[in-house]
Amino acid sequence: MLPAEWIPHRRPDDREHVGWIRPEGDAWVAVSLLGRELTGPVGWLEAEEALDGLSLAWLADVWMLEREDAPPLRVRLVEVTPDGVVVQTDDFGAIDVPVERYDLPWPPPPTLRPRRPGDPDGRVLSL
Structure with a gap:
Protein backbone atom coordinates (compact mmCIF):
# COMPACT_ATOMS: atom_id res chain seq x y z
CA MET A 1 0.00 0.00 0.00
CA LEU A 2 1.22 3.45 -0.88
CA PRO A 3 2.22 5.46 2.21
CA ALA A 4 0.03 8.53 2.69
CA GLU A 5 2.99 10.92 2.95
CA TRP A 6 4.32 10.04 -0.52
CA ILE A 7 3.68 12.85 -2.99
CA PRO A 8 2.95 11.91 -6.63
CA HIS A 9 5.26 13.58 -9.13
CA ARG A 10 4.40 14.32 -12.76
CA ARG A 11 6.85 15.54 -15.37
CA PRO A 12 6.10 19.19 -16.12
CA ASP A 13 6.22 18.88 -19.92
CA ASP A 14 3.73 16.02 -20.43
CA ARG A 15 2.19 15.58 -16.95
CA GLU A 16 3.11 11.86 -17.02
CA HIS A 17 3.22 10.29 -13.55
CA VAL A 18 6.81 9.10 -13.12
CA GLY A 19 7.05 8.38 -9.41
CA TRP A 20 6.78 9.85 -5.95
CA ILE A 21 8.73 12.06 -3.61
CA ARG A 22 8.73 10.93 -0.01
CA PRO A 23 9.95 12.71 3.09
CA GLU A 24 12.93 11.46 5.04
CA GLY A 25 13.67 13.67 8.02
CA ASP A 26 14.28 17.17 6.67
CA ALA A 27 15.08 15.82 3.19
CA TRP A 28 13.28 14.11 0.32
CA VAL A 29 13.76 10.83 -1.58
CA ALA A 30 12.72 10.24 -5.22
CA VAL A 31 10.91 6.91 -5.68
CA SER A 32 10.21 5.13 -9.00
CA LEU A 33 6.89 3.68 -10.14
CA LEU A 34 8.23 0.31 -8.95
CA GLY A 35 8.64 1.75 -5.45
CA ARG A 36 12.43 1.70 -5.65
CA GLU A 37 14.49 4.60 -4.34
CA LEU A 38 16.17 6.62 -7.08
CA THR A 39 18.04 8.96 -4.74
CA GLY A 40 19.14 9.09 -1.18
CA PRO A 41 17.96 11.97 1.00
CA VAL A 42 18.27 15.14 -1.10
CA GLY A 43 16.62 18.52 -1.44
CA TRP A 44 13.17 18.82 -3.02
CA LEU A 45 14.53 20.20 -6.31
CA GLU A 46 17.07 17.38 -6.65
CA ALA A 47 14.31 14.81 -6.09
CA GLU A 48 12.17 16.50 -8.75
CA GLU A 49 15.09 16.59 -11.19
CA ALA A 50 15.78 12.88 -10.67
CA LEU A 51 12.17 12.05 -11.54
CA ASP A 52 11.88 14.60 -14.37
CA GLY A 53 14.86 13.00 -16.10
CA LEU A 54 13.20 9.58 -16.18
CA SER A 55 12.05 7.94 -19.34
CA LEU A 56 9.23 5.45 -19.02
CA ALA A 57 10.79 3.25 -21.71
CA TRP A 58 11.93 0.82 -18.99
CA LEU A 59 8.28 -0.24 -18.65
CA ALA A 60 8.57 -1.90 -22.09
CA ASP A 61 11.94 -3.51 -21.44
CA VAL A 62 12.54 -7.20 -20.89
CA TRP A 63 12.74 -8.15 -17.22
CA MET A 64 13.79 -11.34 -15.53
CA LEU A 65 11.84 -13.14 -12.83
CA GLU A 66 14.20 -15.30 -10.81
CA ARG A 67 12.73 -18.55 -9.51
CA GLU A 68 13.91 -21.18 -7.07
CA ASP A 69 15.07 -24.40 -8.72
CA ALA A 70 14.63 -23.01 -12.26
CA PRO A 71 16.42 -20.64 -14.61
CA PRO A 72 15.31 -17.00 -14.63
CA LEU A 73 12.15 -16.42 -16.63
CA ARG A 74 12.04 -13.73 -19.33
CA VAL A 75 9.00 -11.51 -18.62
CA ARG A 76 7.39 -8.20 -19.57
CA THR A 89 6.17 -14.44 -19.96
CA ASP A 90 7.60 -12.69 -22.98
CA ASP A 91 5.58 -13.40 -26.11
CA PHE A 92 8.17 -11.78 -28.43
CA GLY A 93 5.37 -9.71 -29.95
CA ALA A 94 3.29 -12.67 -31.14
CA ILE A 95 -0.44 -12.55 -30.46
CA ASP A 96 -1.08 -16.28 -30.72
CA VAL A 97 1.29 -17.75 -28.14
CA PRO A 98 0.27 -18.82 -24.66
CA VAL A 99 1.68 -16.73 -21.83
CA GLU A 100 1.79 -17.18 -18.09
CA ARG A 101 0.97 -14.25 -15.81
CA TYR A 102 2.44 -13.72 -12.38
CA ASP A 103 0.96 -11.41 -9.75
CA LEU A 104 3.61 -9.81 -7.56
CA PRO A 105 3.30 -7.45 -4.62
CA TRP A 106 4.19 -3.79 -4.88
CA PRO A 107 6.95 -2.93 -4.55
CA PRO A 108 8.04 -6.10 -6.34
CA PRO A 109 10.62 -8.38 -4.74
CA PRO A 110 14.25 -8.22 -5.89
CA THR A 111 13.61 -11.44 -7.84
CA LEU A 112 12.08 -9.17 -10.51
CA ARG A 113 15.03 -7.43 -12.09
CA PRO A 114 16.15 -5.92 -15.39
CA ARG A 115 17.70 -8.31 -17.91
CA ARG A 116 21.50 -8.61 -17.64
CA PRO A 117 24.10 -9.85 -20.13
CA GLY A 118 24.27 -13.62 -19.88
CA ASP A 119 20.59 -14.07 -19.00
CA PRO A 120 18.65 -16.55 -21.15
CA ASP A 121 17.29 -14.72 -24.17
CA GLY A 122 14.38 -17.06 -24.81
CA ARG A 123 15.38 -17.60 -28.42
CA VAL A 124 18.06 -20.22 -27.86
CA LEU A 125 17.00 -23.75 -26.98
CA SER A 126 19.12 -25.72 -24.56
CA LEU A 127 19.26 -29.37 -25.59
Missing part, protein backbone atom coordinates in the same frame (compact mmCIF):
# COMPACT_ATOMS: atom_id res chain seq x y z
CA LEU A 77 5.63 -5.79 -17.25
CA VAL A 78 1.89 -5.79 -17.84
CA GLU A 79 0.68 -3.60 -14.98
CA VAL A 80 2.48 -1.54 -12.35
CA THR A 81 0.38 0.09 -9.62
CA PRO A 82 0.68 0.43 -5.85
CA ASP A 83 -1.89 -2.39 -5.70
CA GLY A 84 0.53 -4.83 -7.32
CA VAL A 85 2.70 -5.69 -10.29
CA VAL A 86 1.64 -8.09 -13.02
CA VAL A 87 4.22 -9.64 -15.33
CA GLN A 88 3.82 -12.18 -18.09
Whole structure:
Protein backbone atom coordinates (compact mmCIF):
# COMPACT_ATOMS: atom_id res chain seq x y z
CA MET A 1 0.00 0.00 0.00
CA LEU A 2 1.22 3.45 -0.88
CA PRO A 3 2.22 5.46 2.21
CA ALA A 4 0.03 8.53 2.69
CA GLU A 5 2.99 10.92 2.95
CA TRP A 6 4.32 10.04 -0.52
CA ILE A 7 3.68 12.85 -2.99
CA PRO A 8 2.95 11.91 -6.63
CA HIS A 9 5.26 13.58 -9.13
CA ARG A 10 4.40 14.32 -12.76
CA ARG A 11 6.85 15.54 -15.37
CA PRO A 12 6.10 19.19 -16.12
CA ASP A 13 6.22 18.88 -19.92
CA ASP A 14 3.73 16.02 -20.43
CA ARG A 15 2.19 15.58 -16.95
CA GLU A 16 3.11 11.86 -17.02
CA HIS A 17 3.22 10.29 -13.55
CA VAL A 18 6.81 9.10 -13.12
CA GLY A 19 7.05 8.38 -9.41
CA TRP A 20 6.78 9.85 -5.95
CA ILE A 21 8.73 12.06 -3.61
CA ARG A 22 8.73 10.93 -0.01
CA PRO A 23 9.95 12.71 3.09
CA GLU A 24 12.93 11.46 5.04
CA GLY A 25 13.67 13.67 8.02
CA ASP A 26 14.28 17.17 6.67
CA ALA A 27 15.08 15.82 3.19
CA TRP A 28 13.28 14.11 0.32
CA VAL A 29 13.76 10.83 -1.58
CA ALA A 30 12.72 10.24 -5.22
CA VAL A 31 10.91 6.91 -5.68
CA SER A 32 10.21 5.13 -9.00
CA LEU A 33 6.89 3.68 -10.14
CA LEU A 34 8.23 0.31 -8.95
CA GLY A 35 8.64 1.75 -5.45
CA ARG A 36 12.43 1.70 -5.65
CA GLU A 37 14.49 4.60 -4.34
CA LEU A 38 16.17 6.62 -7.08
CA THR A 39 18.04 8.96 -4.74
CA GLY A 40 19.14 9.09 -1.18
CA PRO A 41 17.96 11.97 1.00
CA VAL A 42 18.27 15.14 -1.10
CA GLY A 43 16.62 18.52 -1.44
CA TRP A 44 13.17 18.82 -3.02
CA LEU A 45 14.53 20.20 -6.31
CA GLU A 46 17.07 17.38 -6.65
CA ALA A 47 14.31 14.81 -6.09
CA GLU A 48 12.17 16.50 -8.75
CA GLU A 49 15.09 16.59 -11.19
CA ALA A 50 15.78 12.88 -10.67
CA LEU A 51 12.17 12.05 -11.54
CA ASP A 52 11.88 14.60 -14.37
CA GLY A 53 14.86 13.00 -16.10
CA LEU A 54 13.20 9.58 -16.18
CA SER A 55 12.05 7.94 -19.34
CA LEU A 56 9.23 5.45 -19.02
CA ALA A 57 10.79 3.25 -21.71
CA TRP A 58 11.93 0.82 -18.99
CA LEU A 59 8.28 -0.24 -18.65
CA ALA A 60 8.57 -1.90 -22.09
CA ASP A 61 11.94 -3.51 -21.44
CA VAL A 62 12.54 -7.20 -20.89
CA TRP A 63 12.74 -8.15 -17.22
CA MET A 64 13.79 -11.34 -15.53
CA LEU A 65 11.84 -13.14 -12.83
CA GLU A 66 14.20 -15.30 -10.81
CA ARG A 67 12.73 -18.55 -9.51
CA GLU A 68 13.91 -21.18 -7.07
CA ASP A 69 15.07 -24.40 -8.72
CA ALA A 70 14.63 -23.01 -12.26
CA PRO A 71 16.42 -20.64 -14.61
CA PRO A 72 15.31 -17.00 -14.63
CA LEU A 73 12.15 -16.42 -16.63
CA ARG A 74 12.04 -13.73 -19.33
CA VAL A 75 9.00 -11.51 -18.62
CA ARG A 76 7.39 -8.20 -19.57
CA LEU A 77 5.63 -5.79 -17.25
CA VAL A 78 1.89 -5.79 -17.84
CA GLU A 79 0.68 -3.60 -14.98
CA VAL A 80 2.48 -1.54 -12.35
CA THR A 81 0.38 0.09 -9.62
CA PRO A 82 0.68 0.43 -5.85
CA ASP A 83 -1.89 -2.39 -5.70
CA GLY A 84 0.53 -4.83 -7.32
CA VAL A 85 2.70 -5.69 -10.29
CA VAL A 86 1.64 -8.09 -13.02
CA VAL A 87 4.22 -9.64 -15.33
CA GLN A 88 3.82 -12.18 -18.09
CA THR A 89 6.17 -14.44 -19.96
CA ASP A 90 7.60 -12.69 -22.98
CA ASP A 91 5.58 -13.40 -26.11
CA PHE A 92 8.17 -11.78 -28.43
CA GLY A 93 5.37 -9.71 -29.95
CA ALA A 94 3.29 -12.67 -31.14
CA ILE A 95 -0.44 -12.55 -30.46
CA ASP A 96 -1.08 -16.28 -30.72
CA VAL A 97 1.29 -17.75 -28.14
CA PRO A 98 0.27 -18.82 -24.66
CA VAL A 99 1.68 -16.73 -21.83
CA GLU A 100 1.79 -17.18 -18.09
CA ARG A 101 0.97 -14.25 -15.81
CA TYR A 102 2.44 -13.72 -12.38
CA ASP A 103 0.96 -11.41 -9.75
CA LEU A 104 3.61 -9.81 -7.56
CA PRO A 105 3.30 -7.45 -4.62
CA TRP A 106 4.19 -3.79 -4.88
CA PRO A 107 6.95 -2.93 -4.55
CA PRO A 108 8.04 -6.10 -6.34
CA PRO A 109 10.62 -8.38 -4.74
CA PRO A 110 14.25 -8.22 -5.89
CA THR A 111 13.61 -11.44 -7.84
CA LEU A 112 12.08 -9.17 -10.51
CA ARG A 113 15.03 -7.43 -12.09
CA PRO A 114 16.15 -5.92 -15.39
CA ARG A 115 17.70 -8.31 -17.91
CA ARG A 116 21.50 -8.61 -17.64
CA PRO A 117 24.10 -9.85 -20.13
CA GLY A 118 24.27 -13.62 -19.88
CA ASP A 119 20.59 -14.07 -19.00
CA PRO A 120 18.65 -16.55 -21.15
CA ASP A 121 17.29 -14.72 -24.17
CA GLY A 122 14.38 -17.06 -24.81
CA ARG A 123 15.38 -17.60 -28.42
CA VAL A 124 18.06 -20.22 -27.86
CA LEU A 125 17.00 -23.75 -26.98
CA SER A 126 19.12 -25.72 -24.56
CA LEU A 127 19.26 -29.37 -25.59
